[in-house]
Amino acid sequence: MELIRPDTRFDFIGKKKFTIWVSTIAILLCLGSIFFHGVRYGVDFAGGILIQIKFSKAVNISEVRNALEVMGSKETMVQAFGGENEFLIRVEKTSEDLEGVSKTIQTSLQEQFKDKALEIRRAEVVGPKVGKDLKTKALWAVGLSFLGILIYVAWRFKEVAYGLGGIVALFHDVMVVYGAISIFNIEYSLNVLAVVLTVIGFSINDTIVIFDRVRENIKKMRKENLETIFNISINETLGRTILTSGTVMMVVLILFFFGGPVIHDFTTALIVGLITGTYSTMYIASPVVLFWERHISRRRRR
Amino acid sequence: MRSLKWRFILYAAITVFSILLLLPTLTSQLPQLWNKIVPSEKIHLGLDLQGGMHLILEVEAEKAVESYVERIKNNIKDDLKDKGVPVGRLEREKSNQIILEASGEKEKWEKVLSQRYPMMQELSSSTLDKGIWRVVFVLDSRQADQIKKNAIDQALETIRNRIDQFGVSEPEITLQGTDRILIQLPGVKDPQRAINLIGQTALLEFKLLDEEGNLDEALKGSIPEGDIILYRRVVDPKTGGVRKVPYLLKEKTLMTGEVLKDARVSLDSQFHEPYVALEFDDIGAKLFEQITGANVKKRLAIILDNNVYSDPVIQERIAGGRAQITGRFSTEEAKDLAVVLRAGALPAPVKILEQRTVGPSLGQDSIHKGIISTLISAAIVVLFMIFYYRFAGVIADVALILNIVLTLATLALFRATLTLPGIAGLVLSVGMAVDANILIHERIKEELRWGKTPRAAIDQGYHRAFVTIIDSNLTTLIAGVLLYQFGTGPVRGFAVTLCIGILANIFTAVYITRWIFDFITLKVGVKKLSI
Numbered sequence: 001m002e003l004i005r006p007d008t009r010f011d012f013i014g015k016k017k018f019t020i021w022v023s024t025i026a027i028l029l030c031l032g033s034i035f036f037h038g039v040r041y042g043v044d045f046a047g048g049i050l051i052q053i054k055f056s057k058a059v060n061i062s063e064v065r066n067a068l069e070v071m072g073s074k075e076t077m078v079q080a081f082g083g084e085n086e087f088l089i090r091v092e093k094t095s096e097d098l099e100g101v102s103k104t105i106q107t108s109l110q111e112q113f114k115d116k117a118l119e120i121r122r123a124e125v126v127g128p129k130v131g132k133d134l135k136t137k138a139l140w141a142v143g144l145s146f147l148g149i150l151i152y153v154a155w156r157f158k159e160v161a162y163g164l165g166g167i168v169a170l171f172h173d174v175m176v177v178y179g180a181i182s183i184f185n186i187e188y189s190l191n192v193l194a195v196v197l198t199v200i201g202f203s204i205n206d207t208i209v210i211f212d213r214v215r216e217n218i219k220k221m222r223k224e225n226l227e228t229i230f231n232i233s234i235n236e237t238l239g240r241t242i243l244t245s246g247t248v249m250m251v252v253l254i255l256f257f258f259g260g261p262v263i264h265d266f267t268t269a270l271i272v273g274l275i276t277g278t279y280s281t282m283y284i285a286s287p288v289v290l291f292w293e294r295h296i297s298r299r300r301r302r
Numbered sequence: 303m304r305s306l307k308w309r310f311i312l313y314a315a316i317t318v319f320s321i322l323l324l325l326p327t328l329t330s331q332l333p334q335l336w337n338k339i340v341p342s343e344k345i346h347l348g349l350d351l352q353g354g355m356h357l358i359l360e361v362e363a364e365k366a367v368e369s370y371v372e373r374i375k376n377n378i379k380d381d382l383k384d385k386g387v388p389v390g391r392l393e394r395e396k397s398n399q400i401i402l403e404a405s406g407e408k409e410k411w412e413k414v415l416s417q418r419y420p421m422m423q424e425l426s427s428s429t430l431d432k433g434i435w436r437v438v439f440v441l442d443s444r445q446a447d448q449i450k451k452n453a454i455d456q457a458l459e460t461i462r463n464r465i466d467q468f469g470v471s472e473p474e475i476t477l478q479g480t481d482r483i484l485i486q487l488p489g490v491k492d493p494q495r496a497i498n499l500i501g502q503t504a505l506l507e508f509k510l511l512d513e514e515g516n517l518d519e520a521l522k523g524s525i526p527e528g529d530i531i532l533y534r535r536v537v538d539p540k541t542g543g544v545r546k547v548p549y550l551l552k553e554k555t556l557m558t559g560e561v562l563k564d565a566r567v568s569l570d571s572q573f574h575e576p577y578v579a580l581e582f583d584d585i586g587a588k589l590f591e592q593i594t595g596a597n598v599k600k601r602l603a604i605i606l607d608n609n610v611y612s613d614p615v616i617q618e619r620i621a622g623g624r625a626q627i628t629g630r631f632s633t634e635e636a637k638d639l640a641v642v643l644r645a646g647a648l649p650a651p652v653k654i655l656e657q658r659t660v661g662p663s664l665g666q667d668s669i670h671k672g673i674i675s676t677l678i679s680a681a682i683v684v685l686f687m688i689f690y691y692r693f694a695g696v697i698a699d700v701a702l703i704l705n706i707v708l709t710l711a712t713l714a715l716f717r718a719t720l721t722l723p724g725i726a727g728l729v730l731s732v733g734m735a736v737d738a739n740i741l742i743h744e745r746i747k748e749e750l751r752w753g754k755t756p757r758a759a760i761d762q763g764y765h766r767a768f769v770t771i772i773d774s775n776l777t778t779l780i781a782g783v784l785l786y787q788f789g790t791g792p793v794r795g796f797a798v799t800l801c802i803g804i805l806a807n808i809f810t811a812v813y814i815t816r817w818i819f820d821f822i823t824l825k826v827g828v829k830k831l832s833i
Contacts, residue, residue: 121664141789145781194723208774251679
């Protein structure tokens, strides 16, 4: 079975001028949203309290709100979660005694909804210090893994340009995913961080596959210029790109529709990440290599 | 090319071993004999999947230094009193300094102090007027560090003891960084009770009541020298309101919980109220006998974490080393108090930095939904591969399934914990496994198109795709290793399954599938590839 005919020659790189604008606008949109709208940090990173409750019967959300207001905690936010009988309660205000607040909320809710068989399904109390620590540690880990990727790829392809192209594409993808997190108002939790890591893995994998074909074709086609070689390489691997991205996308879409509310945010970010991860190989990583080879690397050699 | 047979034996052995490793996770009905031969570790599920409580505590080790210096200060006070040195002011400042203002021959008492308390170094000394010296001592920093380290070690040990006695299966209690303790308690049903049990300092003290001092005056601010005020919490059984009753006590602690040998719950025969019976060790018994003997008809307060529990009148000298704590406990409270006292006091208070509780039903839900969506997506991927690649798709499917089996088996072998982010790592590695198979198959197809024979196409296809697979997998592996090395908790969980998955992937996608291709072309003699 053939998905893509072997003599397919789409002019991917030729669309560069157009896609540069697409990328620029997307990045500006994402940065704008990140700066002006911000990323909604979850309890994991911001610190605070998160309590997930479930009633045996349907309960109106305003009842839960009232119940919390009666006991004087006005800083709380209540949000329906999944069905009609499940709710998330958040307290973002970082007062000194979070433990105490969490305890009071739990006990008084249980008191007030005695007849509805309230179940506390999850209760998280995170001190602000822990969240901050987690943020810096995660940032360091990701930064260092980028550096590792840069060094390895530059060494394997014997050109800084390829390492750079891969990393710039990764930055692009991470920015777009964070932009999507901000635009869709997804709560940035530990699980969403895992998604960002997954996107990084997927994107660099995709980039390497095409770079590898370019490296092979450079040896075979000494006469051709680099731009043509990139184009041929992308076309030659197009079948696998569509198959792989398509298969993974299929799986993620299934998770998106059937995975339930817990992983809904998770999969939304992943879908965006898959699209940008595939796109960035052709329209970020490749142009960066071409630009570097044409304007920076050659001038240095002369 | 090594022989097909030997490769088959090696691969089959690895596969069988992995399946053996996984069996304990899949079924609990294995014969006894089994556990003796094969490692019987199940895959540990993280608390987000299993339900339970996750706590991060910070040991306030500075407080241990503080109480150490406080004790030295009290000893210095007694020593100087014995020597007849007129002391004007003697106070602890910050956590590690003592300020002393005294008159008299400085050389003489200075020598005594430096001999008895070599760990206190003189920071500064100056004369105030009329021969009064003002000396500031500071605790040696190495000594202070040692005290802190001991406090953290001891806190870890104590918490471990308490949890052991509380009875949680497979608890995990580890030191994180320098002063944080990570506690994971799977399947805990009453988190609040567990927190009380773990976080309670449980410092038990015996102090005398100051019956001559005037409590009312003291409450207004003029506390007699050497006295302190502590409170007793009285809970009204009808309204649930808490009343605090003040007590004027001698500051000096006569005895602490360190000399405890045992603590048990007993039932009062008269009121049927539970109380905690204490039993002292030999030293404690003697000390208790001395204290009670010297203070007959006085009141002795029993204090736990600065709360007065009771203040019985000492009727007579008490030999035998027994005492009791009463105070309107529920049976559960009394039981927990006994546990905490048996395990010993924490050397320094702990602060809860992070607490997460996942109810067992939520964990179940996550697993249930996770399994269903994983099965659906796995089925779709498997069917798609067969649909698109025909027989070669079956080979790819074998590799994919084996990849998951190997990864999970390795997790079981190394007792790694599977969490939600870990599943994300697994999904990524499976995605890369799919990609590796697609890369190989597309490459073989390309070679076939150029008119090569199946054998040559397979050789070339694997040869070319191998470079790509190694490059992309190694790049991701490097990222994974760095994430593991420098990340914490969830990032690590992700990195572990990703790294294992990638290694399994290189093995299954490249070597196992190659063997199958070789086998069908060399042994079975297939002339036309179904790909």
